[in-house]
Amino acid sequence: MTVAGILRAAAAAALLLAGSAAGPLAHASGPALDAARAGPCVEDPKLMRRSHPDFLKHGRDDTVRKGIRGIRHSLAACVDCHASRADGRVLGSERHFCQGCHDYAAVKVDCFDCHASTARPAATAAAPATGGAR
Numbered sequence: 001m002t003v004a005g006i007l008r009a010a011a012a013a014a015l016l017l018a019g020s021a022a023g024p025l026a027h028a029s030g031p032a033l034d035a036a037r038a039g040p041c042v043e044d045p046k047l048m049r050r051s052h053p054d055f056l057k058h059g060r061d062d063t064v065r066k067g068i069r070g071i072r073h074s075l076a077a078c079v080d081c082h083a084s085r086a087d088g089r090v091l092g093s094e095r096h097f098c099q100g101c102h103d104y105a106a107v108k109v110d111c112f113d114c115h116a117s118t119a120r121p122a123a124t125a126a127a128p129a130t131g132g133a134r
């Protein structure tokens with residue numbers, strides 16, 4: 001592993017371990033992220049911090065390979081609920097929910113090459129309707 005790789009892995013591990021003492025969005029040394037629009041999360045937030053990649057991948061397999069709809073760990077639903085109240089997005093700055101934490105942890109996520117990073121209009125009461133695709 002390269003030095004950068006080791007630092008990256010350490011940052012990701014620290015981030016995943018942090019937060020049990022502090023409130024969910026007030027990590028002692030973590031990023032300050034946009035608060036969710038509603039609640040609760042589809043899983044306990046502590047579990048979600050650690051396991052959301054696995055949940056999302058299982059959800060994708062259920063839908064894309066097995067044709068199951070209305071799954072519990074829908075990516076579109078994450079975006080609807082975690083999108084900024086200001087602009088309806090989960091990407092865009094260090095405060096935006098998905099980007100802010102991934103930038104902090106130096107984790108690259110390619111899902112939004114295809115998936116919308118903007119909440120769907122029906123779920124976007126507080127934000128301008130900028131359309132589903134990015």
Ligand code: HEC
Nearest residue numbers: 024035036038039040041042045048049052073077078081
């Ligand atoms: C109905 C709203 C809702 C949905 C849908 C939802 N969440 Fe959450 N999520 C929350 C709330 C509320 C919290 C607690 C923190 C907060 O208030 O923002 C949370 C917390 C989290 C956390 C921990 C954040 C932290 O800083 O500790 C992660 C990670 C997360 N959610 C990812 C996801 C993912 C991935 C999905 C889709 C599979 C998803 N959430 C779906 C409402 C939601």
Ligand code: HEC
Nearest residue numbers: 056057059060063064073074075076077110111113114115
């Ligand atoms: C090359 C394009 C592409 C990429 C990249 C991609 N997906 Fe998808 N994904 C799709 C398509 C197409 C569907 C099926 C259509 C739908 O239901 O939106 C889908 C469906 C899903 C679903 C079920 C529907 C939903 O909204 O929950 C999940 C979960 C999912 N993908 C997760 C992911 C995750 C996580 C990543 C990144 C690791 C990712 N996808 C990357 C194209 C892509």
Ligand code: HEC
Nearest residue numbers: 012015049053056078079082090097098101102105107109
């Ligand atoms: C509290 C911090 C945090 C938040 C918020 C967060 N993530 Fe993550 N995410 C991580 C970390 C850290 C990893 C790397 C985990 C690992 O390597 O085990 C990761 C990994 C992922 C992966 C797997 C990437 C891969 O290629 O294996 C996906 C997919 C993902 N996140 C999607 C999301 C989505 C979508 C959101 C917003 C709804 C989100 N995450 C919000 C911290 C976060």
